Amino acid sequence: MVVDFRLVAKFLAPALLLFGLVAFIPGIYAYINHTDGVLAFSTTGVIALIVTTICHLLGKTAFTNYASLRVLFLFTTSLWVICAVIASIPFYFLLPDFSFSKSLFEACSGLSTTGSTVISYIEQKPQALLLWRAILQYIGGVGFVAMAVVILPVSAMGGMNIFKTESQSFDDSAKFTPHLKTMVISLFIWYVAVLVFCSFFYALCGLDLFTAITTAMTTVSTGGMTNTDASMNLMPHSVHYTAMIFMFISSCPFLLILASISGNPSLFFKDQQVKGFLLLIVFVSLAVATSLILTNGYDLEKALRVSFFNVISVISTTGYALEDFTLWNPFASMMFLFILALGGCSGSTSGGIKFFRIQICYSMFKVELKKLIHPHIVSEPRFKGKIIDPKTLSSVITYLVSYIILAMISSTIASSLGLDLGDAVTASISCLSNIGPALGTTLNPSTNFSQVSDPLCILFAIDMIFGRLEILPVLLCFTRMFYRR
Numbered sequence: 001m002v003v004d005f006r007l008v009a010k011f012l013a014p015a016l017l018l019f020g021l022v023a024f025i026p027g028i029y030a031y032i033n034h035t036d037g038v039l040a041f042s043t044t045g046v047i048a049l050i051v052t053t054i055c056h057l058l059g060k061t062a063f064t065n066y067a068s069l070r071v072l073f074l075f076t077t078s079l080w081v082i083c084a085v086i087a088s089i090p091f092y093f094l095l096p097d098f099s100f101s102k103s104l105f106e107a108c109s110g111l112s113t114t115g116s117t118v119i120s121y122i123e124q125k126p127q128a129l130l131l132w133r134a135i136l137q138y139i140g141g142v143g144f145v146a147m148a149v150v151i152l153p154v155s156a157m158g159g160m161n162i163f164k165t166e167s168q169s170f171d172d173s174a175k176f177t178p179h180l181k182t183m184v185i186s187l188f189i190w191y192v193a194v195l196v197f198c199s200f201f202y203a204l205c206g207l208d209l210f211t212a213i214t215t216a217m218t219t220v221s222t223g224g225m226t227n228t229d230a231s232m233n234l235m236p237h238s239v240h241y242t243a244m245i246f247m248f249i250s251s252c253p254f255l256l257i258l259a260s261i262s263g264n265p266s267l268f269f270k271d272q273q274v275k276g277f278l279l280l281i282v283f284v285s286l287a288v289a290t291s292l293i294l295t296n297g298y299d300l301e302k303a304l305r306v307s308f309f310n311v312i313s314v315i316s317t318t319g320y321a322l323e324d325f326t327l328w329n330p331f332a333s334m335m336f337l338f339i340l341a342l343g344g345c346s347g348s349t350s351g352g353i354k355f356f357r358i359q360i361c362y363s364m365f366k367v368e369l370k371k372l373i374h375p376h377i378v379s380e381p382r383f384k385g386k387i388i389d390p391k392t393l394s395s396v397i398t399y400l401v402s403y404i405i406l407a408m409i410s411s412t413i414a415s416s417l418g419l420d421l422g423d424a425v426t427a428s429i430s431c432l433s434n435i436g437p438a439l440g441t442t443l444n445p446s447t448n449f450s451q452v453s454d455p456l457c458i459l460f461a462i463d464m465i466f467g468r469l470e471i472l473p474v475l476l477c478f479t480r481m482f483y484r485r
Contacts, residue, residue, distance in 0.1 A: 002070065002482075002483055002484060002485055003068075003070045003071060003074055003482070003483055004062060004063075004068075004071055005058075005074075006058060006059045006060075006061060006062035007059060007062040007063070007067060007071050008059070008071055008074050008075050008078060009054075009055040009056075009058035009059035009062070010055070010056070010058075010059025010060075010062040011059070011067070011071070011075045012052075012055040012059070012075060012078060012079060012082070013052050013053075013055040013056040013059060014052075015079055016048055016051055016052040016055060016079070016082065016083070016086075017048075017049065017052045019048055019083050019086065019139075020044075020045050020046075020047075020048025020049045020051075020052055020086075021045070022135060022139065023041055023044040023045040023048055023086070023087075023090075023132075024041060024042065024045040025041075025131070025135065026041045026090070026128040026129070026131045026132045026135065027040070027041030027042045027044075027045065027128065029127070029128050029131055030126065030127075030128035033127065033128075035126050035127055035128060036094060036126040036128065036129075037090065037094060037126050037128030037129060038128075039093075040089070040090045040093040040094050040128075041090055041128065041132070043089065043093070044086060044087075044089040044090050047086060047089065048086050051082065051086070070482060073473045073476055073477060073482075074477055074482075076469060076473060077465075077469065077473060077474050077477045080111065080112075080465055080468070080469060081465065083111060084104060084107045084108045084111055084461070084465065085104065085107070087107035087110065087111060087132075087136055088100065088103035088104045088106065088107035089103070090128075090129060090132055091103035091106050091107065091129070094125070094126055094128075094129050095119070095125070095129075098118075099454050099457075101454035101455070101457040101458050101461075102118045102454065102457050104457065104458065104461050105118050105449065105452075105457035105458075105460060105461045106118055106119065106133070107136065107461075108460075108461035108464045108465055109225075109436075109461075109464060110132075110133050110136030110137050110140060110223070110225065111136050111137075111139075111140035111468075112140055112351070112434050112464040112465060112467065112468035113137050113140045113141055113221050113222055113223040113224075113317070113349060113351065113434055113468070114223070114224075114317075114319070114351070114430075114431060114434040114435065114436055114464045114467075114468075115137070115218065115223045115224025115225050115318065115319040115320075115434075115435075115436035116319070116430070116431065116436050116437070116448065116449050116460070117133075117225060117448045117449065117450075118448065118449045118450045118452065118457065119448070119450065120229065120448065120450045121229065122226075122227060122228055122229050123227065123228050123229065127210065130214060130227045131210075131214060133214075133218075133225050134213070134214035134215075134217040134218055134223075134225065135217065137217055137218045137221045137223030137224075137225055138195070138217040138218075138220070138221050138223075140221060140223065140468070141191070141220070141221030141222065141223070141250075141349035142187065142191055142221075142254060142348070142349050183255070186258055187254055187255065187258065190254060190257070190258055191220070191254070194220045194246065194249065194250065195213075195216050195217060195220050197246075198216035198219055198220050198242070198246045199212045199213045199216040200212075201242045201246075202215055202216055202239060202242060204238075205235075205236055205238040205239045205242055206236050206238070206239075207235075207239065211227055214227060215227070215239075216246075218318075219243055219246045219247060219250065219318065219320075220246055220249075220250045220349070221250070221349050222247060222250050222251055222316045222317050222318040222344065222348070222349045222350050222351070223318065223319075224313070224317075224318040224319030224320050224436045226320065229448070230321075231320055231321035231322070232309070232320045232321060232322045233321065233322060233323065237305065240305055240309050240322060241305070243309065243313075243318075243320060244308055244309055244312050247312045247313060247316045247318045247320075248278075248281070248312055248316065250316065250318075250344075250348060250349050250350070251277075251312075251315070251316035251317070251318075251344030251345060251348050251349070251350040252268070252274055252277070252344070252345050252348055253271070253273070253274070253345050253346060253347035253348055254347055254348060254349075255347050256268060256271055256274070256347065271384070272359065272383065272384045272385075273345050273346065273355055273356045273359060273384075274345060276355060276358075276359055277315075277344065277345055277355045280315070280339075280342075280355075281308075281311055281312060281315060284311050284315075284335055284338075284339060285304070285307045285308040285311040285312075286307075287331075287335060288307040288310075288311060288325075288328075288331075288332045288335050288336075289303040289304050289307035289308070290303075291328070291329050291331045291332050292306070292307060292328060292329070292332065295328075295329040295331070296328055296329060306322055306323055306325075307332075309322045310322055310323070310325050310336070310445075311335075311336075311339065314336060314339055314340065314435060314437075315339050315342055315343070315344065315352075316343075316344045316350050317343050317344060317350045317351040317352050317433055317434050317435045317436070318436070319430075319435050319436020319437050320436075321437060321445040321446065323445075324444060324445045324446035325445060326439050326444045326445060327446075333439070336439060337426075337439055340426065340429055340430070340433065340435065340439065341353055341403075341429050341432075341433045341435075342355060342358060343355065343433055343434075350434075351433050351434025351435065351467055351468060352433040352434065352435065353399075353400070353403060353433065356383070357396050357399065357400065359383060360381065360383050360388060360392070360393070360396050361396065361400070363381035363382055363383060363388065364381045364388075364393065366381075367379050367380065367381045381393065398472065399470065399471065399472065402471045402472060402475065403432065403471060406432060406463075406466060406471060407425075407428050407429055407432055410428035410431075410432065410459060410460075410463050411424045411425045411428045412424075413459055414427060414428055414456060414459060414460075417453060417455050417456050417459070418453065418456075419440070419442075419443075419456070420440065420441060420442075422439070422440040422441055423438060423440030423441060423442055423443045424440075425440075426438040426439040426440050426443070427440060427443050427449075427460065428460075428463060431460040431463035431464050431467060432463045432464075432466065432467040432471075433467055434464060434467050434468055
C-alpha cells in the first residue's frame with residue numbers, strides 16, 4: 001500500500017482528541033457565566049471525541065515505526081479539513097441565520113489565521129463564541145502544529161517532516177537543539193509566553209481581561225479577528241502600538257528568536273530574512289506616512305501610527321483594520337496592493353508567500369542580470385551567504401507558479417459567481433495568503449464578508465486551507481500520482 005490509511009487514522013486520533021478537549025473550553029466558560037453556548041460546545045466536543053474513537057479503532061493495527069511523507073501530507077491535510085468541519089458546528093448552532101457554508105468559512109478563517117469574518121454585529125454574539133474564534137486562531141498558528149508533533153509517536157525524521165508538510169519554508173538551520181520534541185516544546189512554551197505578555201500589556205492599555213486575552217490570541221497567531229465590528233478603530237492608541245510590536249514579533253522566525261534568546265541575541269538582527277523584512281516595513285510605512293501628511297493632512301503622530309500599524313498588519317497577514325487604507329490616496333492603495341501577498345518570515349505564524357522566497361527570487365534576478373552583461377561569468381544565487389541549491393530554487397519557483405495559477409483560478413470562479421474584478425482578485429489573494437481584508441469596492445478593510453454568497457464562502461474557505469498549508473501538500477493529496485508507486 002503506497003499510503004497507509006490506517007497510520008493516517010492512528011495519527012489523527014490523538015490530534016483530534018486534543019482538539020475535542022479544547023472544544024469544551026468555551027462550553028465551560030458559557031456554563032460558568034450562564035450564557036449561551038453550553039449545549040453547542042458540548043455537542044462539538046462529543047462529536048470530536050466520537051471521530052477520535054473511530055480513527056483510533058481504524059488505526060489500531062497500524063505500524064508506527066516510520067511515517068512516509070505521503071502519510072504525513074495526508075495526515076496534515078485531513079487534520080485541517082476535519083478540524084475545520086468540527087469547528088464550524090458552534091457557529092451553525094449559535095447563529096440561527098448561518099448556513100453551513102458560512103459556518104465553514106468562519107471556522108476555516110479562524111484555523112487558517114486568515115481573520116476574515118462573515119459575522120456582523122459581533123459585539124452582540126455570545127462571549128463563548130467570541131472565545132471560540134480566538135481559540136481557533138491561536139491553535140491555528142504554530143501551536144497547532146507544535147501540539148500535533150509532540151503527541152505523534154513518530155521518528156525524529158517523521159516529526160521534522162510534519163513541519164515541512166505544514167510549511168515548506170521550515171529552515172533546518174534554525175534548529176537550536178538536536179532533539180525534536182525538546183525543540184517543539186520550547187517553541188510551544190515561547191508561543192504561550194508571547195500570549196501571556198501580549199495579554200498583560202493589552203490589559204495595561206485598558207482592555208478588560210476577556211478582550212485582552214482574546215485579542216492577544218488573535219495577535220500572536222497573526223489572525224486578526226477582534227470582538228467588535230470596528231476592529232482596532234475604537235481601541236486606545238496604546239493598544240495600536242502594543243499590537244504593532246507583537247504582530248512584528250509573531251511574523252518573525254520563532255526558532256530564530258529562541259536561538260537568539262538562548263545564545264547570541266545578535267543572531268536575530270544579523271539574519272538576512274529579518275533584516276530585509278524590517279527594512280521593507282520601515283520603507284513602505286514611511287512612504288505611506290509621507291503621503292498621508294502631504295495628501296490627506298494627517299499630523300505626524302497619526303500618520304506614522306496608522307501607516308506602520310496597517311503595513312505591519314497586512315505584511316504579517318494579521319489583517320487588523322485601523323481606518324480604511326483604500327480610501328487614503330492612490331499612492332497608499334498601490335503600496336498596500338504591492339505588499340498584499342508577501343507575508344511574513346518563514347517559521348512564523350504568518351501566511352503569504354513568505355519573505356525568504358522574495359529574497360531568493362531577487363537573488364536569482366540579480367544573477368540573471370549579471371549573466372546578460374557577462375555571459376561567461378560564474379555566479380550563483382545566494383541566500384544567507386550560501387549558494388542556493390537547485391532543489392530549493394525549484395521548490396520556490398514551483399510554489400510561486402502554483403500560487404499564481406491557483407489565485408487566477410479562484411479569481412475567475414469568484415468573478416463568475418458575481419464579484420467584480422477588484423473584489424474577486426484581492427479577496428482570492430487575501431484568502432490564499434491568509435491576510436483577511438481585501439482591497440476591492442465591496443470587500444475592503446471597512447467591511448467584512450457577510451454579503452458573500454454560500455458558493456463563494458466555500459471557495460474562499462478552500463483557498464484559506466490551501467494557503468495555510470502552502471498549496472502543494474494539499475494539491476498532492478488530490479492527484480493520482482500521490483496514491484501510486
